[in-house]
Amino acid sequence: MESELEPVHIGSQKRDLAWKHCQMFKIENRIRLKCIYCGKMFSGGGIHRIKEHLAGQKGNGATCPRVNPDVRNLMQQSLDGSIVRTKKKQKIVEETANQLMITNEGETYNPHCEAINGLRLLEAPNPVEPNLHLSMKDEEGTSDRSSERWKRGAVGDASLAPLGEAHPIRGLTLGLTRGKDQVHMAIGRFLYDAGVPLDAVNSAYFQPMIDAIAMEGPGLKPPSYHDLRGWILKNSVEEVKKIVDQYKGTWGRTGCSVLADEWTVEEGKILINFLVYCPEGTMFLKSVDATEIIRSPGALYELLKEVVEDVGVQNVMQVITDSGEQYIEAGKRLTETFPTIYWTPCSARCIDLMLNDFGKFEWINVILEQAKSITTFVYNHLEVLNMMRGYTYGKDFIQPAITRSATNFTILQSMVGLKNSLQAMVTSQEWMDSSYSKNPDGLALIDVIYSQSFWSSCLTIIHLTDPLLRVLRIVGSEKKPAMGYIYEAMYRAKEAIKKELVEKKDYLPYWNVIDHRWNRQLHRPLHAAGFYLNPKCFYSIEGDVPNEIMSGMLDSIERLVPDTKIQDKITKELSSYKNAVGDLGRKMAIRARHTMLPVEWWSTYGGGCPNLARLAIRILSQTCSATGIKQNQISFKLVHHQRRNHIEHQRLNDLSFVQYNLRLRQILHRKNKELDALDPISFDTIDTVEDWVTERVKTSAEYEDSDWRELVQPTANTMFALSPTDENESMVAGNVNSLV
Structure with a gap:
């Protein structure tokens, strides 16, 4: 053995x-x-x-x-x-549960009355143990006389309950026999009463708060309104500033990118949120009301110039903004003022426009509308939605992505993945026995679900758009800087489309869409330099380096390195890199081309080319996207309000500084963020999935009385990842000249 x-x-x-x-x-x-x-x-x-x-x-x-x-x-x-x-833990849970039932002296409970603005309460069910006694004490710890009648009989026996005014807390918790359920109900009541967005429970800081309260035990006095506005906010500002200072400490080595993220908010205001990206993390700098200046290139230039000077010209590698004409002009003036800085349009926005253009092809639009006819029907009829979730084991079709255009195609992917479940549902006895199997909408649903041409077209669309979704995922990655990958990723996207459609006349229209956005907005010297300096990409090139890539590399050297002597040294070191001389050609270095991040590779093996390595690290440490976090997650309404007290305005600025930076840090460190459980029909996701879950015309009055309380909720962690394979997979075999 x-x-x-x-x-x-x-x-x-x-x-x-x-x-x-x-x-x-x-x-x-x-x-x-x-x-x-x-x-x-x-x-x-x-x-x-x-x-x-x-x-x-x-x-x-x-x-x-x-x-x-x-x-x-x-x-x-x-x-x-x-x-x-x-x-101790068991005692804390029991005492917390009991504390929820404690009332002030003289308060009584009547299970047959209404409380809290007419809310009808459910009667307490019969407990498992009929002789369960509830011990209730007042603040001094002595027995409450009004509780004696409770001790003599069953909790569920309404005849033993003392008459009097109902107490909200006791009335709402009496029917719960488990301490955890009582705590969860207490949390829910607080969120509902305070109007806190329900997705607040997804915060990375929610569980630590619960743990801290549990560790302190019953009797903890919560912070006051003035505490939260005072010393707690002050300490939080200092904590966040320490984190930000850690980021700033790396800018000298890696450089940084200034991001201008434009939002349109309530009342038509246009805000520009300025962030600073480096591999260590993204920090929120400030928010500016740009409503009055958004159409003025000169005013935008002055604003961008001020931010660059605040961050430090010597640290900034590029400024990323939207690709509107006013930003193009402002960016041109900015690079003239600061000749060592690039202006770059947001890659995520450009990729999204490509996907949007794909959706305008007539045949693709027809298939998207057919797919939407399925989802809008399912997600607006409770019985069908419950039935669908039973056959998909809680999985949902709706997979929200970063933009509406991307969402259209991620939903199509998930629908194809659940095709068999859908077909099994509409052939089941459960479906046959329902009223939907006989009405026109239900029959139309079956026609689409069993249409072979529909599913075949869905697969073709997925093969055409998934490569661009992969690029979108790369440029939005918080795990690794995108600069070393975007050029190759765009090449792979075009090659994948060519492989799918084969004939030039078939794939050329889609290539033209990509080339239009790529050549007009996206392709920049920094992107070419990132490709050149990524050893995984560079050493995979067949034949000579394409002229446009080499030109982008040389342009980056001239702009980012103003010292001509160092420029000459870098030019000589390029030869060593090309021929893999010294440590660059070690067997370990060759293997590491495919396993290490490019920055790590240069840090480890670039000692023989110190000047080139220094430049490579700075270029490869940059992002390609200016997208921050979702607009509805941060409210700047108070900060930019016209009527404000100067002292309070500074406090609100500090509050938004803390809030935004905590959100950014949470995104950076959260695991499986793409797998967060979201309800597709919730208001939190409506901005991107509205067309997929909202019926344009009400079909029948019989669906108006759907009771959401009978709805089977989606299973946690069933959201599909944007792309099923590694985002940095090797380049498709071929000649990179086909991209340029």
Whole structure:
């Protein structure tokens, strides 16, 4: 048996003290633990069983006869501590639940009355234990006389309840027998009463807040209104500034990009939010009301110039804005004033325009409308939506992306993935027994779902648009700077479309759409230089480097490195890079071209070309997109209000500074952000999915009484990723000259 055991390494994440006193083995895909003192093998019970074994506790297994007394005592202390912590946590939950039922002296409860502005309360169900007693105390800890009648009988017996005015808290929690449910109800009531957006619970800071409250225990006095406006905000500003200072500390080495993210908000105001990007993280700088100057290139130039000077001309590599004519003119003047800086249009916006142009092709638009006829029907009829979620195991068609154009095609992808589930639903007995199987809308739904030409066209559209969705994902990535990948990604997109349609007459119209946006707005010297300096891309080029890429590289050297002596040194070092001389040609360096980020590769192997490596790191550390966070996640209404007190205005500026930077940091560190559970029919996503979930014309009055309370909610973490494969996959074989 011992010879069949496969040793398993115990990683650093195993932090319990007992892990140092046992070994882990695997046999037939089962994990077993072995005491290092007596050699006893345990097939169950986990590390807790080992700890009991070493501590000498009888009952769940034999005790170890050979363990050192010091180790035995240490294990016993650890077990005692675990018991204490478990009991403390259980006590906190119980006391928190009881605290929700505590009322001031003299308050009583009547389950047959209405409370809170006429809200009808549900009667408390009969408890599992009919003799359950509720102990209620006043603030001094003495028994409340009014609770004696509760102690003598069942909670669910309304005849035993004292008569009087209903209390909102007690009335709403009485029917819940589990402490966790009571806590969740309390959280919900607070969010509803305060008007807090419900997606606030998705905040990365929500769980730490809950943990901090639970650790403090019952009786915690919450912060006051003045605390939140005063010392808490002041401390938060200082915390965020420390994080921002960490970002700023890297700008000298990596450089940074100034982002101008334009928003149109309430009352037609146009705001420009200025952010600064570096690989360490993106920081929010300030928000400017640009309503009066948005059409003036001169005024925009002055605004951009002021921001660049605030950040530091020596740090800024590029300024990214929208691609409107006024920004183009302002950007041209900016680069004339600062000859070491580039102006670049937002790549995400340009890619979105390409997708929008694709959607205007007549045959694609027809298929999108047919697909929308399915989703609008399903998502506006409760019985059908519940039925669909049953057949898809809680998965939804609606997959919101960063823009409406991208959303159109991600939804199409998810629909194709759930095709079999849809077809199974409309052939089921459940569907046949429903009224929808016989009405015109239901019959039209079946026609589309079983149309072979519809699904075939959907697949073709997916093959045409998925490459651009991949590019959009790359330029919006928070994990790695996009500058080293966008040129190759655009090449791959065109090659994938060519491979799908084969004939030049078929793929050329789509290439023309891409070329129109690429050549007019997107293609920039920095993008070409990023391709050239990315070793994975550069060493994959067949033959000579295309002239346009080489020209972009040389242009970047001249603009970004004003010292002519260093320019000459970089030019010489380009030869070493091209021929993989020295450390650049090591076997490790060759393997690392495909595994390391370009910046890491240059930091590790670029020592023989110090000047080129320094420039490469700065170029490859830049983003290509000016898109910040969703517009509805930050409100600048108060900051830009016409009537304001100067002192309060500064406080509001600090509040928006903290709020925006915390959101940015949350996005950077959140795992699986694309898998966040969102309800497709919620108001939070309506901006991008409205055409897919809203019926244009009401079809029948029989659907008006749909009760949302009977709706099966979507399953958590079923959102599809924008692209199923790695965003930096190798370039499609071919000649990169086809792009330029």
